[in-house]
Amino acid sequence: MEFPAWTAPTERPAGPPPAPLPPGERVGFAVVGLGRLSLEEILPAFGETKQAKLVALVSGTPDKAKAVAAQYGVSPEALYGYADFDGLKNNPAIQVVYVVTPNGLHKEYVVGAVRAGKHVLCEKPMATGSADAQAMVDAAKAANRTLMIAYRxxxxxxxxxxxxxxxxxxxxxxxxxxxxxxxxxxxxxxxxxxxxxxxxxxxxxxxxxxxxxxxxxxxxxxxxxxxxxxxxxxxxxxxxxxxxxxxxxxxxxxxxxxxxxxxxxxxxxxxxxxxxxxxxxxxxxxxxxxxxxxxxxxxxxxxxxxxxxLAAKNQFALEMDHMAECVRTGRVPRTxxxxxxxxxxxxxxxxxxxxxxxxxxxxxxxxxxxxxxxxxxxx
Known part of the structure; x- marks a missing residue:
């Protein structure tokens, strides 16, 4: 939708209104790790996304996962522990796994996610060294899955x-x-x-x-x-x-x-x-x-x-929407x-x-x- 200009050319343009995808067309994300970054920044940012939606959570603390799921409308059936991480492959609503664990655990869950057929958005730093980082790239290529690093x-x-x-x-x-x-x-x-x-x-x-x-x-x-x-x-x-x-x-x-x-x-x-x-x-x-x-x-x-x-925009929402666009269109991520x-x-x-x-x-x-x-x- 577009509106005719309502301010003079001397004013900063407001831009077009947001054009979010309908919920059924958005790309489903599972967030792995419910630490400070996830709870304070990433999960709230889904409220500002236009192409992404939160559909699942992975946590080592079941009570925390249940409380957060209730806050964000995630189904109790879409809650996973680290021990049953492989269960993500049986949930077709999950298209992207966002790995937000400590750095030393990134490789394990990135490789596990791509082998389960999921695309992956991984927090920075990508790993704890270049050898593990390259192994993650190789695993994603072997599985024909998209791997993007969250350089917000x-x-x-x-x-x-x-x-x-x-x-x-x-x-x-x-x-x-x-x-x-x-x-x-x-x-x-x-x-x-x-x-x-x-x-x-x-x-x-x-x-x-x-x-x-x-x-x-x-x-x-x-x-x-x-x-x-x-x-x-x-x-x-x-x-x-x-x-x-x-x-x-x-x-x-x-x-x-x-x-x-x-x-x-x-x-x-x-x-x-x-x-x-x-x-x-x-x-x-x-x-x-x-x-x-x-x-x-x-x-x-x-x-x-x-x-x-400049108009303020949520950089977590922007990066998640970019990842969703990559999944929807097949384009290579910017990062x-x-x-x-x-x-x-x-x-x-x-x-x-x-x-x-x-x-x-x-x-x-x-x-x-x-x-x-x-x-x-x-x-």
Missing amino acids: CQYEPYNRAVQKLVRGKTFGATGFIDAVNVQNMAAPDQWRFNKALAGGGALPDIGLYCLNGARFISGEEPVEISARIWSSANDPRFKEVEETVSFTLRFPSGLIANCLASYGLHESRRMGLHAPGAAIQFDNAFAYTGHRLSVAHRDGEAESVDERR PGEEGVQDHKLMEAIYRAASSGQVVKLDPIEKEDATRGPALSEG
Whole structure:
């Protein structure tokens, strides 16, 4: 449906009204793992999807699963424990399995899901290393199932607007990116401090946003990496995983990305991008909400700072709808399994660089968006 314009051309266009698919035509999702991310972000986001719907839950806590199912209208017959995960194959309403377990369990449930004939959306980081990540890609290909990694920022409007500014060379070629994603963590007994379950500390959890963000915004792959890692002495949180990592990426165009991630610093999630004609400041770049984007540039005899305001959209709903579209149409996801494998290879290079104190050189990859599927539409 379309309405005639009701505001003047000087006003920001509202866009067409939402066009959700009828419930019977939406793609059914089973969410595996009912932790904080699922309960606080993913399950509520189904209320904003247009092509996806929640049809099943998998949890190791039956009472929690029953309570959540009652809240979201999931049938009691569509509740599964991890021991009866194979039962998903007998439920035709489930087309996509969304794996939201700790990282070290991703491979088990991704491989199990594709072998059960289901498509899979898997949370980032994809696994705990590139070998397991590649095995997940191979299993999905062998089963002829779609595997997508939940890089939510690549679907979020502000991140895509920054990508457009950089790739379009709106203010000339971007020469430097400064990316920071830090937060002060507690509860040393949580799984994120367990190396077997997490794969690492600040790097794979929140540093990955800086790494993937620089790759996604530029479309390039780094050819050199240097890094440093440090942790507070005698802090029980960091007996197995790193507290802080700083790494620098050099790209073929000459672009440098300087990145910082930490589990021991006050929360900040920002990105600064510098080009000959402008300085772009992107605050809350990796957050769920609250994005702010400003561009400082010359305006005649003055320095102008323009704030870009975009309509807020739920990035979890956007990524789930994209996955649903891929299932419905057969298209390759924008963030397929290969995107996750590449990030793991680069994180392993970051660890090598930090351990050796030497610059790690990588074979150049000339193709833009080499590990991504087709670009998203502007809508």
